[in-house]
Amino acid sequence: MRNFEYYTPTRVIFGKDTHLQVGTLLKEQGCQKVLIHYGGNSAVRSGLLDEIKASLTDAGVDFVTLGGVVPNPRLSKVREGMELCQKEGVDFLLAVGGGSVIDSCKAIGYGIANPWTDVWNFFLKTETPKDCLPIGAVLTIAASGSEMSNSCVITNEDGWLKRGSIKSDLCRPKFAILNPKLTYTLPQYQTESGCVDILMHTMERYFVNFETMEITDSISETLMQTVIYNARILMTEPRNYNARAEIMWAGSLSHNGLTGCGTAGGDWACHQLEHELGGMFDVAHGAGLAALWGSWARYVYQENPERFAQFAANVFDIPCGTDYEKTALAGIEAMEDFFRSVEMPTNLGELGLNLSDEVIHELAFKCSFEDTRTIGGIRQLNRKDMEKIYLMAR
Amino acid sequence: MRNFEYYTPTRVIFGKDTHLQVGTLLKEQGCQKVLIHYGGNSAVRSGLLDEIKASLTDAGVDFVTLGGVVPNPRLSKVREGMELCQKEGVDFLLAVGGGSVIDSCKAIGYGIANPWTDVWNFFLKTETPKDCLPIGAVLTIAASGSEMSNSCVITNEDGWLKRGSIKSDLCRPKFAILNPKLTYTLPQYQTESGCVDILMHTMERYFVNFETMEITDSISETLMQTVIYNARILMTEPRNYNARAEIMWAGSLSHNGLTGCGTAGGDWACHQLEHELGGMFDVAHGAGLAALWGSWARYVYQENPERFAQFAANVFDIPCGTDYEKTALAGIEAMEDFFRSVEMPTNLGELGLNLSDEVIHELAFKCSFEDTRTIGGIRQLNRKDMEKIYLMAR
Numbered sequence: 001m002r003n004f005e006y007y008t009p010t011r012v013i014f015g016k017d018t019h020l021q022v023g024t025l026l027k028e029q030g031c032q033k034v035l036i037h038y039g040g041n042s043a044v045r046s047g048l049l050d051e052i053k054a055s056l057t058d059a060g061v062d063f064v065t066l067g068g069v070v071p072n073p074r075l076s077k078v079r080e081g082m083e084l085c086q087k088e089g090v091d092f093l094l095a096v097g098g099g100s101v102i103d104s105c106k107a108i109g110y111g112i113a114n115p116w117t118d119v120w121n122f123f124l125k126t127e128t129p130k131d132c133l134p135i136g137a138v139l140t141i142a143a144s145g146s147e148m149s150n151s152c153v154i155t156n157e158d159g160w161l162k163r164g165s166i167k168s169d170l171c172r173p174k175f176a177i178l179n180p181k182l183t184y185t186l187p188q189y190q191t192e193s194g195c196v197d198i199l200m201h202t203m204e205r206y207f208v209n210f211e212t213m214e215i216t217d218s219i220s221e222t223l224m225q226t227v228i229y230n231a232r233i234l235m236t237e238p239r240n241y242n243a244r245a246e247i248m249w250a251g252s253l254s255h256n257g258l259t260g261c262g263t264a265g266g267d268w269a270c271h272q273l274e275h276e277l278g279g280m281f282d283v284a285h286g287a288g289l290a291a292l293w294g295s296w297a298r299y300v301y302q303e304n305p306e307r308f309a310q311f312a313a314n315v316f317d318i319p320c321g322t323d324y325e326k327t328a329l330a331g332i333e334a335m336e337d338f339f340r341s342v343e344m345p346t347n348l349g350e351l352g353l354n355l356s357d358e359v360i361h362e363l364a365f366k367c368s369f370e371d372t373r374t375i376g377g378i379r380q381l382n383r384k385d386m387e388k389i390y391l392m393a394r
Numbered sequence: 395m396r397n398f399e400y401y402t403p404t405r406v407i408f409g410k411d412t413h414l415q416v417g418t419l420l421k422e423q424g425c426q427k428v429l430i431h432y433g434g435n436s437a438v439r440s441g442l443l444d445e446i447k448a449s450l451t452d453a454g455v456d457f458v459t460l461g462g463v464v465p466n467p468r469l470s471k472v473r474e475g476m477e478l479c480q481k482e483g484v485d486f487l488l489a490v491g492g493g494s495v496i497d498s499c500k501a502i503g504y505g506i507a508n509p510w511t512d513v514w515n516f517f518l519k520t521e522t523p524k525d526c527l528p529i530g531a532v533l534t535i536a537a538s539g540s541e542m543s544n545s546c547v548i549t550n551e552d553g554w555l556k557r558g559s560i561k562s563d564l565c566r567p568k569f570a571i572l573n574p575k576l577t578y579t580l581p582q583y584q585t586e587s588g589c590v591d592i593l594m595h596t597m598e599r600y601f602v603n604f605e606t607m608e609i610t611d612s613i614s615e616t617l618m619q620t621v622i623y624n625a626r627i628l629m630t631e632p633r634n635y636n637a638r639a640e641i642m643w644a645g646s647l648s649h650n651g652l653t654g655c656g657t658a659g660g661d662w663a664c665h666q667l668e669h670e671l672g673g674m675f676d677v678a679h680g681a682g683l684a685a686l687w688g689s690w691a692r693y694v695y696q697e698n699p700e701r702f703a704q705f706a707a708n709v710f711d712i713p714c715g716t717d718y719e720k721t722a723l724a725g726i727e728a729m730e731d732f733f734r735s736v737e738m739p740t741n742l743g744e745l746g747l748n749l750s751d752e753v754i755h756e757l758a759f760k761c762s763f764e765d766t767r768t769i770g771g772i773r774q775l776n777r778k779d780m781e782k783i784y785l786m787a788r
Contacts, residue, residue: 015397
């Protein structure tokens with residue numbers, strides 16, 4: 001059993017109408033002037049942005065706004081946000097949106113608080129941030145877990161590189177407002193893509209090659225069952241409050257560190273393989289993960305068939321005898337069946353990508369940082385392994 | 395489904411040899427001079443205190459020591475600690491021990507940081523603390539969950555009143571060092587008493603009378619199963635690292651707020667009934683809880699037999715048909731069977747108390763704050779109800 005650290009300082013305010021507390025929360029944090037950062041027009045159209053502004057005005061908190069964050073958020077928008085915040089004397093960043101918006105805030109926060117270097121260096125991992133502007137989040141998409149996490153992912157348009165930041169507690173939001181009703185109007189594809197992302201944050205920590213803690217395993221397994229059960233409900237009942245709430249809280253718990261206690265960081269190969277897809281083709285993150293996972297799992301499961309068999313038995317109630325290989329494969333198949341049941345892709349073709357050998361070669365080349373790194377934990381994957389997995393997923 | 399807040403800012407450092415990091419951690423917190431607060435001589439004899447001191451000296455952190463905290467920690471010791479800290483200019487409190495020592499630190503921290511009132515008022519709940527000295531913990535007993543919690547319990551020798559403080563995030567420890575090996579030498583009775591306390595922190599939040607979150611329920615149920623399974627192992631293998639680790643982490647998770655998400659605070663009647671026993675007769679807290687729980691459960695289960703049946707099915711795998719009452723009672727019996735299997739009492743006689751009608755009347759009178767309050771959530775209990783439960787448990 002491995003040693004671990006657990007640190008989740010984000011204050012979570014969960015439930016109906018909680019977004020109306022945002023002004024008070026910012027005031028409590030000593031905020032003078034906040035950037036309201038958001039994505040497309042849905043936050044405007046739904047009236048959410050107006051409610052947020054009214055709450056801030058009531059609390060006497062000054063603000064500026066910057067919208068236009070896109071999925072797979074861009075470095076150029078981060079730089080735009082940094083410039084605006086510096087010009088306006090902003091001392092707090094409020095993300096109104098999902099993971100893309102929160103991640104854009106985190107990058108802006110790093111950029112402003114570390115003027116001694118360029119912000120992209122924290123994503124190249126050549127520098128370590130020493131500070132970050134404080135961040136709060138009003139979550140509108142359950143998926144990324146970024147509202148409690150210590151990391152963020154940004155895409156640099158120069159080369160279309162999608163890269164995760166150095167992990168640091170500095171960027172964990174001070175508070176996260178989780179009102180499940182704010183996710184009611186999310187299109188089905190985004191909702192289910194979010195559910196896959198939540199599952200993957202749990203699975204990436206779960207599939208390891210050494211002895212784990214049974215309490216962490218059990219929490220992870222029960223979390224996955226909750227997501228699978230409620231993701232199916234949301235296919236027909238997108239306004240089911242309880243299902244939205246279960247998914248939303250699962251999203252935060254899956255990525256705040258709880259599901260990684262004793263698993264020494266986990267694996268994360270699937271996320272890294274997907275980042276190249278997201279960077280080059282701008283696919284929905286969760287859908288990209290779904291398209292790759294089965295191929296990754298079949299490529300690596302023989303490193304620890306017992307672990308995959310445990311997953312099959314405890315998440316999908318597949319009877320497990322002594323034939324771990326058979327049970328393991330049945331579990332992989334069951335997860336792919338789930339993906340299909342919520343209309344998520346299980347290969348790159350279903351994701352809408354028709355990739356040539358050359359493109360796959362390029363994806364693997366980029367994912368391996370030009371053949372200089374391996375990824376993964378349960379099995380270390382080099383450039384050739386990556387290429388094989390992309391090919392299997394084609 | 396109820397709204398909730400979740401806030402667990404304590405940094406947990408978990409695993410082998412982690413206590414050797416204490417000096418570095420205090421230094422990171424900006425500590426100049428710390429009070430090392432501890433209980434009996436076991437921390438001295440085992441060499442733990444010397445290791446802590448060496449770590450502090452290496453880190454350049456000055457310290458004073460104060461031992462002698464007893465189970466059901468006393469207000470007089472709190473006042474002694476306050477005086478010492480003020481005299482010595484202490485700016486940080488380090489608990490080396492279990493819940494009693496941590497709670498004593500929390501009370502000292504409140505006392506020093508709020509000189510405008512008497513510290514006992516925070517336990518009478520007539521005043522609200524505005525600040526608290528920062529606290530760290532090196533845990534040596536898995537039980538109370540105080541290492542991550544927002545509350546503490548102190549016994550006032552004047553009247554032998556055992557009272558919980560107002561709940562406040564101010565007293566949550568800044569860090570908690572959890573090294574399961576430090577619990578190896580704990581006597582069996584204390585170990586198992588701790589396991590009961592952990593179960594009770596989960597159950598007190600679980601048994602409520604309204605719709606809950608399934609993710610919280612599942613986490614609570616899996617946590618209880620982990621404790622029950624490993625508590626039994628520790629009966630014969632007190633130096634089983636994995637079992638000690640599972641119990642220790644379950645102890646923190648059971649009381650840091652995670653198991654109460656969406657259960658609106660829970661019930662806590664059992665804890666309050668036990669506090670009177672602990673105040674008057676100085677019994678081990680967990681053993682006192684075990685002695686009362688079955689009687690409490692049988693007194694209240696008809697308010698929500700379906701909930702007790704869910705508990706029976708999901709924690710003890712008892713088949714649940716449509717007869718919720720029968721399943722509920724089987725679940726209560728199963729928990730008492732578990733208590734017996736780890737040599738915990740299931741009534742007050744087995745706890746070593748032979749109480750007269752007059753004493754039981756007095757217990758209920760004190761627990762009801764002289765007939766002025768009710769306790770409990772699944773069923774509100776007045777003085778007469780409390781008296782009946784004590785009588786059932788006799």
